[in-house]
Amino acid sequence: MEDxxxxxxxxxxxxxxxxxxxxxxxxxxxxxxxxxxxxxxxKDINRIGACRVCVAEVKGAxxxxxxxxxxxxxxxxVTTNSKKVLxxxxxxxxxxxxxxxxxxxxxxxxxxxxxxxxxxxxxxxSHKYEGDKNQxxxxxxxxxxxxxxxxxxxxxRCVAACKQYQSIAVIGxxxxxxxxxxxxxxxxxxxxxxxxxxxxxxxxCPTGALHEREEIDSVIAAxxxxxxxVIVATAPSVRIGLGEEFGxxxxxxxxxxxxxxxxxxxxxxxxxxxxxxxxxxxxEGTELLSRINGEGVLPLFTSCSPAxxxxxxxxxxxxxxxxxxxxxxxxxxxxxxxTYYAEKMGIDPKNMVTVSIMPCTAKKFEKSxxxxxxxxxxxxxxDYSLTTRELAxxxxxxxxMFENLEDDQFDCPLGIASGAxxxxxxxxxxxxxxxxxxxxxxxxxxLKNLDFMDVRGTKGIKEATVPLHVNGQLVDVKVAVASGLxxxxxxxxxxxxxxANYHFVEIMSCPGGCVNGGGQPIKTAEIRNNYDVKAIRAxxxxxxxKNMSLxxxxxxxxxxxLYKEYFGEPNSHxxxxxxHTKYAKRNKY
Amino acid sequence: xxxxxxxxxxxxxxxxxxxxxxxxxxxLKELPGGLMPALQTAQEIYGYLPIEVQSKIADTFKxxxxxxxxxxxxxxxxxxxxxxxxQVSVCLGTACYVKGSGEILxxxxxxxxxDAGECTLDGCFSLVETRCVGCCGLAPVVTINGNVYGKLTPxxxxxxxxxxxxxxxxx
Numbered sequence: 001m002e003d004x005x006x007x008x009x010x011x012x013x014x015x016x017x018x019x020x021x022x023x024x025x026x027x028x029x030x031x032x033x034x035x036x037x038x039x040x041x042x043k044d045i046n047r048i049g050a051c052r053v054c055v056a057e058v059k060g061a062x063x064x065x066x067x068x069x070x071x072x073x074x075x076x077x078v079t080t081n082s083k084k085v086l087x088x089x090x091x092x093x094x095x096x097x098x099x100x101x102x103x104x105x106x107x108x109x110x111x112x113x114x115x116x117x118x119x120x121x122x123x124x125x126s127h128k129y130e131g132d133k134n135q136x137x138x139x140x141x142x143x144x145x146x147x148x149x150x151x152x153x154x155x156x157r158c159v160a161a162c163k164q165y166q167s168i169a170v171i172g173x174x175x176x177x178x179x180x181x182x183x184x185x186x187x188x189x190x191x192x193x194x195x196x197x198x199x200x201x202x203x204x205c206p207t208g209a210l211h212e213r214e215e216i217d218s219v220i221a222a223x224x225x226x227x228x229x230v231i232v233a234t235a236p237s238v239r240i241g242l243g244e245e246f247g248x249x250x251x252x253x254x255x256x257x258x259x260x261x262x263x264x265x266x267x268x269x270x271x272x273x274x275x276x277x278x279x280x281x282x283x284e285g286t287e288l289l290s291r292i293n294g295e296g297v298l299p300l301f302t303s304c305s306p307a308x309x310x311x312x313x314x315x316x317x318x319x320x321x322x323x324x325x326x327x328x329x330x331x332x333x334x335x336x337x338x339t340y341y342a343e344k345m346g347i348d349p350k351n352m353v354t355v356s357i358m359p360c361t362a363k364k365f366e367k368s369x370x371x372x373x374x375x376x377x378x379x380x381x382x383d384y385s386l387t388t389r390e391l392a393x394x395x396x397x398x399x400x401m402f403e404n405l406e407d408d409q410f411d412c413p414l415g416i417a418s419g420a421x422x423x424x425x426x427x428x429x430x431x432x433x434x435x436x437x438x439x440x441x442x443x444x445x446x447l448k449n450l451d452f453m454d455v456r457g458t459k460g461i462k463e464a465t466v467p468l469h470v471n472g473q474l475v476d477v478k479v480a481v482a483s484g485l486x487x488x489x490x491x492x493x494x495x496x497x498x499x500a501n502y503h504f505v506e507i508m509s510c511p512g513g514c515v516n517g518g519g520q521p522i523k524t525a526e527i528r529n530n531y532d533v534k535a536i537r538a539x540x541x542x543x544x545x546k547n548m549s550l551x552x553x554x555x556x557x558x559x560x561x562l563y564k565e566y567f568g569e570p571n572s573h574x575x576x577x578x579x580h581t582k583y584a585k586r587n588k589y
Numbered sequence: 590x591x592x593x594x595x596x597x598x599x600x601x602x603x604x605x606x607x608x609x610x611x612x613x614x615x616x617l618k619e620l621p622g623g624l625m626p627a628l629q630t631a632q633e634i635y636g637y638l639p640i641e642v643q644s645k646i647a648d649t650f651k652x653x654x655x656x657x658x659x660x661x662x663x664x665x666x667x668x669x670x671x672x673x674x675x676q677v678s679v680c681l682g683t684a685c686y687v688k689g690s691g692e693i694l695x696x697x698x699x700x701x702x703x704d705a706g707e708c709t710l711d712g713c714f715s716l717v718e719t720r721c722v723g724c725c726g727l728a729p730v731v732t733i734n735g736n737v738y739g740k741l742t743p744x745x746x747x748x749x750x751x752x753x754x755x756x757x758x759x760x
Contacts, residue, residue, distance in 0.1 A: 169653035175593055175662045185654040186640050186669075187593050193655070589644065589654060 010076040025056050025067035025078055030530070036080050037089065037118055040155035041068040042204060043529040045164040051155055052092045053118065056080045064088055090122045098129035099178075100207075101150035107208040114206035114524055115153055136181060141189035144197045144213055144364040149181050152209040157525070158182060158201035165511050167486035168311075170195045182209075185589065194314040194588045196307035196485070198509045199361030199387075199518015204525075212361045212519060215384045216394050222353040222383070223266050229345075230353045232262050233271040233333050233414070236425035237359040237514040238388045240540040244521040245392030246402045250533055251515075251540035256407020261395045262357075263408055272410045273356060274417030276332035277424040277433070279562065280304065281553035283579055284326045284430075285438045286570035288504055292470055292477075297321050299480075299502040302430050304328045306366035307509035307518075309583060311485050316492045317585035325580040327372070327381075329424065330356045330363050333414070334381030335374035335578045340566045341414065342375065349375040355384045357391045359425070359517035362509065374578040387519025413558050419545030420553040426538035427483035427513035428455035428462060431506040435466060435479070437554045442468045450551050455479065456542065458512045458535045460487035463502075479504045484511035512538060593662055596670045598708050600639045609634050610642070614649045624650050628660065628667060636672045673708045673715035675753045677701070680730045682721030690729035694718065696743045697731075700750065713755065 006021040010028065017032045029036050040051035049066035056067040059077035064085060072078075079085065097119060104110050119126060136149035156173065159182060163169040170193045174183045184193040202210045222228050243252035262270045288300050303309055303324040312319055327335060333356065338349040356363060366372070367382040374381055386394070395402055409415070420436055423429030432452045439447045454464035462481040467474055480502045482488045488507045494500035510517045512534025523533050545551060553559060567575040613630045617623035624646070631642050638661050640654075647654045661667045679685075679694045694705060694716075701709050701716055708715040722730055727739025731749075738749055 163653075169656055172653075172655040172659040173663075174655075174659055176665075185643070185658040186595055589640065 008072050008074050008076075010072050010074070010078065012078045013080055019072060021071075023072050025058075025065070025070050025072055025080075026054055028072050029056075029067065029078070029080055034080055035526075036067050037121065038068055038525060038529075039114060039118065039153065039206060040157065041529070042157050042160060042525050045204075046155075046157050046160035048156060051096075051153070053089055055085055055088050055092075057082050057085050086122070089118075090124055093118050093122055094124050094126075094128040096153050097124060097126050098131055099133050100153065101133075101148075102126055107151070108211040108214075109205075109208035109522075112522060113208065117524075132178065134178070134181070139189050140213070141191035142195070142197065142213065142365065143368055144361040145190060145195075145199065145202065146211055146213055147182075147190065148209050148211075149183075150209075151207045152182055153207055154180060154182065155206060156182075157204040157206065158210060161200040161204045165200050165484050165486055166196070166198060166509070167489045168194065168196065168315075171201065188589070192589075194586070196310040196314070196509060197362035197365045197518075198307040198485070200510060202361065202518055203516075203520065203522055204528075205522075206525065212387050212390065213364060214390055215364070215386055216390050216397075219355050219384050219386065219394070222355070227351055228353045229268050229347050229351055230266075230355065231269045231271060231337055231341075232267040232355045232357065233273045233337075234258060234262075234357040235273045235330070235359055235514065236277065236422045236429075236541065237517060237520065237537065238357050238391065240425070240515065240537050240544075241359055241388045241520045242392060244523075245389065248403075250523075250527075250531065251537040253540055253544055254402075255544075256409070257402055257405040258391075259410055260405040260408035261391075261400050261402055264400050264405070265394065265398050267355070269411045269414075270408075271333070271337075271414040272417050272421075273329050273333050274421035274424070275414045275556070275558055276336060277304075277329040277421035277430075278418050278553035278556045278559045279332055279336070279579070280326055280329050280424075280430075281420060281433050281437050282559060282563070282570045283332075283575060284324050285434050285441070285553075287324055287326065288434070288438065289441070289470070290571070292475070292503060299500065299505045300324055302506045304424065304430060305362070305507060305509045305514075306360070306369075307362040308485065308488065308507045310362070310365070310586070311488065311509065312492075313583055313586040314588055315489075316495075319492065319495060320583045320585065322495075323583055325576075325582070327579055327581045328363075328366060329421075330358060330385065331366065331372050331381050331581070332579050334367070334372075334383075336414070336562070338375040338379060338381060339578055340562065349379050350377070353383045354381065355386065356382050357386050357388065359388050359514045359520045360385075360510075361387060361518040363519075369581070371581045388517075389519060389521060392521070413561065416550075416556065416558045418553050418556045419548040419551035421556070422548070423541055423545050425514045425541050426456070427458065427508050427511075428452075428481045428506065429513065429541070430508075431455045431464075431479055431481050431504070433553055434504065434506075436552045438477075439466070439468065440552065440554065442470060447552075451546075455481045455506075456538075458483075458532065458538065460484055460511070461490060477504070478502045479506070481506045483508040483513050485509055487511075515541065594670060594704065594706050596637070596639070596708060597710055598671050598712050600641045602635065602641065606634050610645070614646070618649055624652070624657070624660065628657070632667060637668045637670055639669070639671070668706075670706060670715065671708045671712065673713055675714050675734055677714050677716050677750075678719040678722075678732045679705070679716070680720070680722050680728070680732075681718050682725070682728075684721070684725035685729040688728040690731075690741075693729055693731060693741055693743060693746070696746055700746060714750070714753070 039053040049069040055064040057079040139147040239255040243254040420433035515537035516534035
C-alpha cells in the first residue's frame, strides 16, 4: 500500500487551506501566502517557540500559540493578524528592547538587523519599558569574533548553529531569568574554549551581538602608507557573495566588478587566491599519491579549512598525521607573494602587505598561527584578512558605485586561475579539482568528462569510488566529502572505530563549504527558511567553472611557471619550506 | 547582571569520591535524562560542582562542558563554590537586618575577601546569607557551624573569626 499523506483542512485569516498533517501554523500560513514574523525560529536547527514573536490566535485555544512549533489540526481556525496578536508581538519586542543596547546608528548590523526590522514593522516604541538593563563586558579575546551580549536577544540561534551545524556547543545559555546570557563554560572567554572560529554563529545572529573582528582600518592605513606595496587577493566564494551586499540576487557572479572595485580602492595588485588553490591541488595531489604509495598514513584529509584544522587539533588530535601538510590557499598565496613575487619584483617582503578577502572568519585566526612566515623574520604570510562583508563595507566607505562599475580583470601573473581552483568554494570542490588532476597524472590521458557529480551537491556527507592506476595496479580510490563539522564528526568517529576505509577525505567546516562561510553576507532567517542559500551560491560557482576554458589546476600556466621558475616540482624541498606547515594538539579546556 | 560566582579554591578530590561518582555515572549513563541526577549525585559527593567534576560528567554523557555548565548555573540547587571548613551564616531576616546585619555581612565580606556565597581560598570559611534563625531577640545574629553569636557589632568580628582559624584550633 502506498503511503498516503493525510491532509488537514484549516482556515487561516478566513482563507481555506489544505496542508499535510504535521505542518506547523507558520509553514501552513506561508503556503497560503501569509507571512508571520519570527525571531528565534531557524528552520532545521532552532524550533524552540521561545521568543513569542510568531504568535497566532487559534479559535478555542486558551492563549496565543507559537506558530513555529504549533501543528495544524482538522477544522482549525487561525488568525495571524488580529489586534490581540499584533499587540502581543509589539509588547514582546518592546520588552526585548527594554534590555537592549540601542546604539543602532553605530551598530555593525544597522539596516540589516532582524530586531530593528521587527520593531519597525510592529510599530514599537523603543523606550516603552524603562527598567534594569544588563551590562555585559564585550568578548574581544579572539582575533576573529566579537561578542556583545548587550545586543543579544537570547534567541539561541547561535547556540543552535554551534551545536547542530558544528557539534561543538562551546556556547550556550548560562544562569537564569534576567541574568541569563549566552556564554561559555565557567564564563571563559572564547579564546579559552575549544571554539573553532567558523563564524556560523555570526551568520545566524539576528542582531549585532556577534560580528567579526574587523581589520578594515588597518588595511586603509596600509593603503595610505607610501612605503607599502599592498596586494589584495580574493577567495573563490567572495565573487558570488559580494553582490548580495549591494542588493543583487543570491549568488550573482560579480567577479569583474569586484576586481574593478579593488582597483578603485587603490590596491597595488589585485590577485586571485584561486591561483594558489590550483597550487594546493598540485601539492596536495602529490602528497596523496605519495601516501597511497606508502609514505604516510591514509586517509589524507584536506587542510584548506582553518576551523576544521583547529577542530582536529582540539577534538581528534590522534588524527593530526592524517591532515595534509599543505598550507591553505590563503596562506600559500601570502607565502608565494612574499617569496617568489617579492623576489621577482625586487620588493623587500617587509614592505609588502598582503590582504586576503575571504568568506571566512577563521582565516583571521589562521594567519596568526605559528609557522606562517615563508619569508622569515616574523614577516607574516598574510597581514590582513577581511570577510566578504568587510569588503562590501569598504567599497561603500570609498564611495564606489559598485553596480555601475565596468568589469575588470585580475592582474598578472597571480590572477590567472582554473575552474578547478574556483570550485574550492563549494563542498566537494577541492575533491573534484584534485580528481581532475590526479586522474590525468595517473592515467596519463586526457580526462573527458570533468564533472564529478558524485561529490557535488549540499548533502552533508558524499562518497565516491574512482578506479585509478597506481604503479600499474588498478586501485579503487575511495573518497569522501563532508561539510559542517557535525558531519565531519561522523567521519571522525568512523575513523576511531576503524570503519572508515577512505584514501582521501575533503572536509569543509561550514555547511555547504565556503560559499556559506562565516564571513559571507548575512541572510535573514526568513531568507534562510525559504531558500537554500548555499545551494544557489554553489550553483553559481559550478556554472562559472563550466564556462571556463581552463578547468584543470595542472594546466594553469601560472602554476606551471611557478614550478619551472621557483619550486622545481611539487613537494620539493623548497615547496615544503614555503607551502607546507605543521599542526599541534590543543587542549579543550 | 550579577556575575556567575566561580571559585578559585583548588579542587581536592579523594579517590574514594571519584570511585563513588564513577559508579553512579556508570549507572546513569544510559538513562534518558540522566544528566540531572548525575549532577545532583556529584554535588552530594563533593559539595559543589567544580570544572573537574563537570568535565567528567560532560564526557560521560557525550555533551559539551558548556551544556553541563548551562544546567549547573540554571538551577539554584547547584553551586560552583565549595563549602568551607567553617560555615559563616549571616542572618538577613527582618529583625537582624534592621539591627544592622547588612553592615555585618559587608564587613565579613571585606575581612574574608569573598562575596556572600563564596569560599575563602584556603578553604577555611564559606560565607552565606541566611534568613531568620529564630532568635530575633539577639539580632543581629551570625552563626558559625551552628554556634550563635548575637547582638553583634562589627568590632567583635575579628575576635570571633580568630577562634576558627586553624592555628588557634590547634591550641
